Amino acid sequence: MSEISKTKGRPRKFDKENALKIALHLFWRHGFEGVSVANLASSMGINVPSLYAAFGNKEQLFFKSVELYGKTNANIYAPALALDTAYEVAQAILLGEVDLVTNPEAPDGCLMVQGALVTSPESQELSDMMSKLRLTAEGWMADRFEKAIEDGDLPKNADAKALACFIMTVNSGIAVQAKTGVKRHELLKIVDYSLLAFRKIAMLD
Amino acid sequence: MSEISKTKGRPRKFDKENALKIALHLFWRHGFEGVSVANLASSMGINVPSLYAAFGNKEQLFFKSVELYGKTNANIYAPALALDTAYEVAQAILLGEVDLVTNPEAPDGCLMVQGALVTSPESQELSDMMSKLRLTAEGWMADRFEKAIEDGDLPKNADAKALACFIMTVNSGIAVQAKTGVKRHELLKIVDYSLLAFRKIAMLD
DNA sequence: GTATTTATTTAGTGAACAATACAAAAATGT
DNA sequence: ACATTTTTGTATTGTTCACTAAATAAATAC
Numbered sequence: 162m163s164e165i166s167k168t169k170g171r172p173r174k175f176d177k178e179n180a181l182k183i184a185l186h187l188f189w190r191h192g193f194e195g196v197s198v199a200n201l202a203s204s205m206g207i208n209v210p211s212l213y214a215a216f217g218n219k220e221q222l223f224f225k226s227v228e229l230y231g232k233t234n235a236n237i238y239a240p241a242l243a244l245d246t247a248y249e250v251a252q253a254i255l256l257g258e259v260d261l262v263t264n265p266e267a268p269d270g271c272l273m274v275q276g277a278l279v280t281s282p283e284s285q286e287l288s289d290m291m292s293k294l295r296l297t298a299e300g301w302m303a304d305r306f307e308k309a310i311e312d313g314d315l316p317k318n319a320d321a322k323a324l325a326c327f328i329m330t331v332n333s334g335i336a337v338q339a340k341t342g343v344k345r346h347e348l349l350k351i352v353d354y355s356l357l358a359f360r361k362i363a364m365l366d
Numbered sequence: 367m368s369e370i371s372k373t374k375g376r377p378r379k380f381d382k383e384n385a386l387k388i389a390l391h392l393f394w395r396h397g398f399e400g401v402s403v404a405n406l407a408s409s410m411g412i413n414v415p416s417l418y419a420a421f422g423n424k425e426q427l428f429f430k431s432v433e434l435y436g437k438t439n440a441n442i443y444a445p446a447l448a449l450d451t452a453y454e455v456a457q458a459i460l461l462g463e464v465d466l467v468t469n470p471e472a473p474d475g476c477l478m479v480q481g482a483l484v485t486s487p488e489s490q491e492l493s494d495m496m497s498k499l500r501l502t503a504e505g506w507m508a509d510r511f512e513k514a515i516e517d518g519d520l521p522k523n524a525d526a527k528a529l530a531c532f533i534m535t536v537n538s539g540i541a542v543q544a545k546t547g548v549k550r551h552e553l554l555k556i557v558d559y560s561l562l563a564f565r566k567i568a569m570l571d
Numbered sequence: 572g573t574a575t576t577t578a579t580t581t582a583g584t585g586a587a588c589a590a591t592a593c594a595a596a597a598a599t600g601t
Numbered sequence: 602a603c604a605t606t607t608t609t610g611t612a613t614t615g616t617t618c619a620c621t622a623a624a625t626a627a628a629t630a631c
Contacts, residue, residue: 163608171597181455192484194399198589208610210591215608219589254380274542275484279397292546323555326548337479341497343531349529351535352526358563375577376627403619413580415621420578424619573630588617592611596609601602 177215178229180205183340184216185226186235190268193223193277193287220287225278227294230272233262238298247309251328251359254302258332261284262339262349271297274333297328315365324363331355382420383434385410389421389436390431390439395473398428398482398492425492428481432499435477440466443503452514456533459507460557463537467544468553475545478503479538504534521569529568536560 183205187196198219202209216222237257244250262271273295305320315321324362353354360366388410392401403424407414421427442462449455467476470500485493511526519525540553565571 168607169599169605171599171609173608190484191486195484195486195489197486197587199587207588210611211609213590270484278483278545279400279480281396281402284400291384295542311510311536320555323552323559326543326552327556327559330536330539330543332539333542334535334537335484337500337538337542338531338535339439340483341500347528347531349527351532354528354532354563357566358556358559361562361566362559374575374629376626376629378578398597402617404617415581418620456578531592575628575630577626577628580624582622582624584619584621586618586620589615591614592612594609594611596607598607600603600605 173204173211173215175207175211180207180215180220181225181229184222185229185272186268188223188276189270189272191231192275193219194280194284199362211327223287227272227276234267235272236265238301242301242305247306247315247324247363248356248359248365250302250305250309251324252352254328254358255279255331255335256349258335259339259345259348259352262336263345269342271333274336275340281358295329295333299325302328319363324359326361327362328355367532374420378416380410380412380416383441383535385412385417385420385436386427386430389427390434390477391426391473392477393431393481394435394475394477396468398424398467399489400484400523432477432481439469439472440476440478443506447510452511452520452529452568453561453564453570455507455510455514457557457561459533459534460540460560461554463540463545464550464553464557468550469543474547475540476541479541480545500534504530507533530562532567533560533564 184201187204190196198209198212201219201222202212205212207215212222216225222340237254241250241253241257244253258271261267264268273291277284277288277291302325303322305313306319306324309315310317310319310321315324331351335351338348338351389406392406392409395401403414406424406427407417412415412565413421417427421430442459446455446458446462449458458523463476466472467474476514478496482489482493507530508527511520511529512521515524515526516523520529534557540556543553543556
């Protein structure tokens with residue numbers, strides 16, 4: 162069952178992980194339909210058939226890019242949700258989003274928002290999948306806030322789902338603003354404001 | 367100088383304004399690059415050359431769609447900015463956005479956000495134009511809040527630009543959430559929360 | 572009636588799209 | 602040495618892209 166055995170055929174000339182990273186950055190900047198397979202391949206420094214051999218097709222390459230995105234650039238939720246208080250969770254998610262969308266070594270904005278927010282009818286499923294992923298993250302937050310209510314960290318009459326929806330709304334807004342060109346220090350003000358709001362909404366003070 | 371004279375050549379068989387409305391709805395739902403000229407023409411009930419004769423080309427058709435959008439569906443800012451207090455302005459803009467992005471007779475979401483948030487490199491100018499339009503609206507808000515500070519409606523040390531940026535961030539977030547499938551009554555909660563935040567940020571109470 | 576103007580229809584243009592067929596090349600297994 | 606496996610490069614598939622040339626049709630101008 163181990164996969165340690167030497168590969169048999171002709172060895173791949175390019176670094177698959179690095180090629181995937183290049184694809185991710187192109188999808189990130191231009192969206193799924195804003196970049197062509199020919200463009201992807203040449204930017205990755207490979208021929209089109211090598212891309213298909215290594216990644217399947219354009220859609221699967223996009224999925225793998227999203228996966229890499231979640232493991233590297235957008236690894237926000239897992240560590241944030243593990244924090245002690247609902248407030249810290251909200252803070253970590255919003256600050257993590259600002260870091261993500263203004264990272265100078267990556268495209269501006271958020272792949273989950275701009276990767277396939279709108280598409281041609283042919284790619285509707287892909288757009289739906291991205292919506293589901295955003296809703297999944299919102300669900301994680303809602304569950305975490307629910308737990309905070311049970312723990313007594315949030316008041317009993319707090320609305321966990323609505324709080325999560327509020328944070329996700331600000332998150333998405335921050336992503337659009339970053340793509341619009343709004344700078345990091347301005348987005349950090351938005352985070353401060355939103356956290357002030359969070360405390361008030363959650364009736365923490 | 368009057369343009370009341372009868373048109374000379376063969377009369378157009380289709381209603382130009384209605385055709386433009388159909389184009390607007392397609393761009394709204396699928397984005398500039400998510401719908402083809404052939405698709406636009408057939409949905410408008412006309413042949414492709416008629417589209418070019420009436421509207422120039424795809425880009426100009428998009429511009430005219432944006433213009434129609436501003437005059438009809440998205441006529442939010444002018445009436446909102448004329449209201450008496452900064453709080454009422456913020457409230458009208460956020461509620462107007464929710465109405466806009468959840469109107470059951472139009473596509474979900476906001477054309478200014480999803481029309482060309484990301485594009486292929488060839489359409490970068492178009493994406494930049496949409497960013498500029500969003501920033502223009504934000505500028506209107508900032509100016510209005512500045513005036514509110516001068517009027518004593520907002521405290522002297524309020525940050526007009528940051529307040530405008532906050533409202534625009536929530537606005538964009540609401541647009542993304544509507545496209546994600548979040549329902550009107552949930553978005554109205556977000557508006558309530560954001561207005562609570564607005565009062566606190568602006569130090570109105 | 573004839574000329575002029577504009578819209579419509581049909582049938583295309585070359586370029587770009589996602590995806591592949593095929594054969595040569597480069598590794599391993601026996 | 603030779604068969605097997607996988608990647609590579611070249612060339613190409615059929616389709617869709619934005620856009621248009623050309624002929625016909627329907628109105629007004631004089």
